[in-house]
Amino acid sequence: MTRPAFARWLSQTNEVTKTFLAAGQVPDLINLAGGLPEPSVWPVDELAEIAASAVRDHPGQSLAYPPIGGLPALRSLIARKYSSDALPLTRDNVLITSGGMQALDLIGRVLLEQGSPVAAQSPAYLGALDAWRPSLPTYLPMDLEGGDFDPLPAISGAQFAYTVPNFSNPTGHIVDTAMRRRLVEAAEQTGTWLVEDDPYGALYYDCDPLPSMMSMAGSGNAYDGPVIYLGSLSKEVVPGLRIGWAIAAPEMIDALTVAKQGTDMCTSGLSQRIAYETFHSGLADRILPNILATYRARRDALCAAMTAELSDLFTWEVPAGGMFVWARARDPRIDTDDLLQAGIERGVCVSPSSVFDPLGQDHGAIRINFTLNPPERLAEGVRRLRATVTDLLAKAA
Numbered sequence: 001m002t003r004p005a006f007a008r009w010l011s012q013t014n015e016v017t018k019t020f021l022a023a024g025q026v027p028d029l030i031n032l033a034g035g036l037p038e039p040s041v042w043p044v045d046e047l048a049e050i051a052a053s054a055v056r057d058h059p060g061q062s063l064a065y066p067p068i069g070g071l072p073a074l075r076s077l078i079a080r081k082y083s084s085d086a087l088p089l090t091r092d093n094v095l096i097t098s099g100g101m102q103a104l105d106l107i108g109r110v111l112l113e114q115g116s117p118v119a120a121q122s123p124a125y126l127g128a129l130d131a132w133r134p135s136l137p138t139y140l141p142m143d144l145e146g147g148d149f150d151p152l153p154a155i156s157g158a159q160f161a162y163t164v165p166n167f168s169n170p171t172g173h174i175v176d177t178a179m180r181r182r183l184v185e186a187a188e189q190t191g192t193w194l195v196e197d198d199p200y201g202a203l204y205y206d207c208d209p210l211p212s213m214m215s216m217a218g219s220g221n222a223y224d225g226p227v228i229y230l231g232s233l234s235k236e237v238v239p240g241l242r243i244g245w246a247i248a249a250p251e252m253i254d255a256l257t258v259a260k261q262g263t264d265m266c267t268s269g270l271s272q273r274i275a276y277e278t279f280h281s282g283l284a285d286r287i288l289p290n291i292l293a294t295y296r297a298r299r300d301a302l303c304a305a306m307t308a309e310l311s312d313l314f315t316w317e318v319p320a321g322g323m324f325v326w327a328r329a330r331d332p333r334i335d336t337d338d339l340l341q342a343g344i345e346r347g348v349c350v351s352p353s354s355v356f357d358p359l360g361q362d363h364g365a366i367r368i369n370f371t372l373n374p375p376e377r378l379a380e381g382v383r384r385l386r387a388t389v390t391d392l393l394a395k396a397a
């Protein structure tokens with residue numbers, strides 16, 4: 001008996017990803033690899049009350065099939081949250097999704113054919129690369145931190161350009177205001193869609209937020225610009241409700257809605273009702289200062305430990321927000337795929353750069369998460385990392 005072959009794209013996933021996703025199961029492992037929030041910052045009691053009231057008082061919204069595009073009240077609330085005089089949004093600009101991850105998947109479904117060109121900020125979010133893998137896109141990497149980078153040639157001809165301008169996953173870096181403007185102008189000139197994926201936009205620790213590219217594309221009229229903005233409840237409230245939103249020109253929202261119909265038909269009404277109340281009651285605003293203080297202290301603890309232990313081995317920048325530090329090995333003999341394997345044996349797990357490179361070629365950097373572990377564990381993780389790198393270098397000598 002011969003079974004039909006699996007689709008071709010399945011053979012393009014890599015072992016490294018499977019290894020670091022499985023590493024969470026190893027006892028006493030310090031997981032610096034994931035992008036996970038700290039559970040103690042979640043407003044568990046308040047959410048429990050909101051959830052009970054959602055079921056009891058709003059069963060029609062919470063327990064029935066909601067509309068494909070999302071509960072109208074939540075769509076309108078999200079539209080108001082991002083509206084300004086220059087950017088008047090309505091619920092027709094908003095699609096509620098099952099996490100930001102679903103929005104990435106839907107964008108691929110409506111814009112990509114096999115091998116389509118995609119301009120991507122590089123390194124890029126692994127989940128986005130995973131979402132679009134079934135289409136095996138052709139990536140045109142964009143170095144948005146190179147001050148003289150001109151996005152115009154990269155994005156003309158691409159089906160869309162993908163960016164995470166606030167504290168990118170994996171680098172934790174920001175795209176500056178001038179480059180944001182250049183990207184928007186290039187998108188307006190070429191007609192290419194510009195995806196602004198922004199799950200970390202609320203997590204600024206040291207300075208005021210930079211303007212979003214969507215706001216730069218506002219003209220004072222009903223929004224019809226090239227920027228597709230993606231938001232998420234995951235990092236600023238909780239990930240488990242799986243609530244995200246796409247804000248875009250109505251024609252894009254309509255296309256994404258058709259794709260969503262054939263994917264999950266609708267996002268959980270209970271989750272949407274809880275998300276609505278979390279914003280409407282002010283709970284999301286109330287919990288943010290504690291989240292920022294907790295993560296800022298952890299960022300500082302990680303960077304202090306890295307300065308003490310890793311300065312001779314890696315270079316990095318202290319990120320002004322988000323969840324990650326991106327560190328590049330000084331010694332080219334360090335292959336960070338090997339560091340992943342060897343680190344797991346020593347009880348520490350970091351993400352290697354190869355999985356974030358759309359072309360899979362960068363083996364010299366690591367992504368370190370600082371939100372999940374308390375300061376002492378971060379320091380111990382960094383000590384284990386130093387021991388692992390020292391071992392690898394001794395073997396390479």
Ligand SMILES: Cc1ncc(COP(=O)(O)O)c(C=O)c1O
Pocket residue numbers: 035098099100101102125127164168169197198199231232233234239243244
């Ligand atoms: C850049 C980026 N986009 C999207 C997501 C998806 O988040 P969620 O599906 O939980 O909203 C993440 C999660 O880590 C991310 O880092």
